[in-house]
Amino acid sequence: MAQGEPGRASSVNTVHGPTYGPVFQAGTVQGNVHVHHDTSPVHVVVPTTPDVRRSFGAGARVRVGDREYLVHDHAVEESYSADAATLFRRGRVSALGGGGTTGWLRQVEDRDDGWGGRALAAEHDLLARGNAPEVVQFHRDDRTTTLVTSWPRDRAGRPCDSLDVLVDQTPDHPLRWCGALAALCDALGAWHDLGVAHRGLAPAGIIVRDDGRAVPRDLGLAAHPARVGEHPGDHQAPEQRGRSTRGPGPWTDVHQVASVVHLLLTGRPPTTGTPLPVRAWEPGVPEPLATAVDACLAVDPPARPDVRWFGERLRAVHDRTGREEPSCAR
Template identity: 35%
Template sequence: MCQRSLVIEATPGGADYHIAEAAHIVAEKPGGPRGAVDRPADIDGIDNLVLLCPSDHRMIDKGDGRRVWSRRKLLQLKRDHESWTAVLASRPSTPAAGRHTRSGPPGPGDVIVVDGEPYRLCAERAVHRDVADHTEGAYETAVHSGGSGTWCQGHVYGEGATEGHAWLRRSDAPPGTDGLRAALADEAALLLELPPHSGLPSLLGLEMTPQTISLVTAMPSPVTLRDRLTRTRPLPSHDELTLLAGALPRLGDALGALHDRGLSHRALSPGTILMPEPGTALLRDLGLAATAPRAGEKDDLHHAPEQAAGATPPGPPADVHRLARILYELITGRPAGRRGRHVAPSVLNPAVPARCDGMFLRALDADPARRPPVRAFVSSLRTAIETPDGRRSSPDRRY
């Protein structure tokens, strides 16, 4: 049996996506796995290939509805896989120096191999923490609750065929003892199901063993939205706000792509929104999109009211609220208030057009039903910032 990661090109010229593990089955043996059924006419027949879902190793070459793969597609995948196996066999072995071999969790400078590719852990100073109380950019490790194992996450750099910045999350715990393990597998499956989008992360590698699961996603740059807007001064100037406005549509459409499927990120923070270049914003990961929402799931700096308490499970409106809180904080230098009391953004930063005030008011509404869709919110903000009306709010205005 040959078992190796299988990738396909999502679109012509697009990025490659890991879709399965492939196992070649020799069905000619009467006692083989498929020996009791009709044998293929040749060794390259479809019945000699089993595709296994990377999240739970179910066969995906047989089944109902979307799980049915055409004969032509399966043969194409088989040829691609066998070509890759031949290339892999011809490669020189990767030097072992610098790889993580010591006991305990890996640390900065170590190399972790995921799906055959080496990734070096980057050492960065931990300053801010995200929704799950994890550092936004630095590499960190922690012990699972109950001491069942460790998990780690952070910025890595691919040193093989996937050369470049990436985001790694890894859980070292036996199956059934760690919810993060299942969450990472579910997120990988969701990444493969979502249509390609320039604002969404792309899967670089997934590796599962009886003890660990590692998930690596592409990260064009470790520079975040917070880094861009707080680099030179406490409050963004009009020029910086204009760059932000130009970046919002792609970000809003990426979140909208999740919302269109009834999903939501629900873990947005200034460090989970990447800004690799001025005017470009995208998601570092899918947050909690692969996890079933529940009331009271989060209580962090940027949480929506329904995430902290209440009977309504959080959904797409929670992303609108979180995004509004993040943007409010970045453009005014202070967090938005709670319970409907916020100083108008144009009062705190004169570079913010007064037309934006009401937009933030609606997006920060405590009632999810009264918040605008995310695409409408970012579109209206962009229009207001790029075409300011010149009016200013009175110094003591509140809403």
């Protein structure tokens, strides 16, 4: 048994194999640990993560309460938290029997009553206040919390694609997505009216419906307390990197949608810090659209317009260009 570090909460960790001498904060250790020291305790840190159980993946069947789902090969992920106390699973699924509903399944298995399951339950409660995405199933037992939300399908009954997949198929027509992303801004604005901010937007988490409207796949980080370092990657807003006196909120969604538009227009996400104007990268972008994107990428959150303002500018560009509506239809 290993004790916590001085000044921190004590924890009990699992050590497999012979252990000789005092061991502190060993973490989850698999294999032999030999500590030879005669006079004082030795501090051993082994930040290893145990192998993930591979019971979840494309083609797997997952039982949730009285229902069973078949896992697709889209966005399938199974991973442990950094402290190996929580196992996360997510992926697109089809319900087996009774209509074959397509859904987005997220499941959290906590060793104790951890934050992962509580956050998923809190998102379920938030979804009850809005109208999209629809909850297909919510189930919670002693250790596992599962939330399945609806995934749009096209007229032929096939799952609609996420924005990253569709853009890869039509990389030469970025303006055609302005109407879809205007609809996304409408959806986000409705959540903002309820005091809910997504804070985790990226192309893979935006689904384009068969009618051409883009919708968020889920509520992102809305049920998680805001913190510096959240949503790492290309579309992290400055306040999520700690570069603002104001923390993440609805203004973060504005920056993230603009970041996605910047990627579509220029082929690259905006630079960190004060980004270069869009037309420095791509002079052919219509001036009204470039100006709107630049405004929404302001480093200081109060300097950004709200998400509905941005949606109106995207819709105006769409109406002027007369591009065909994108959709998930192949």
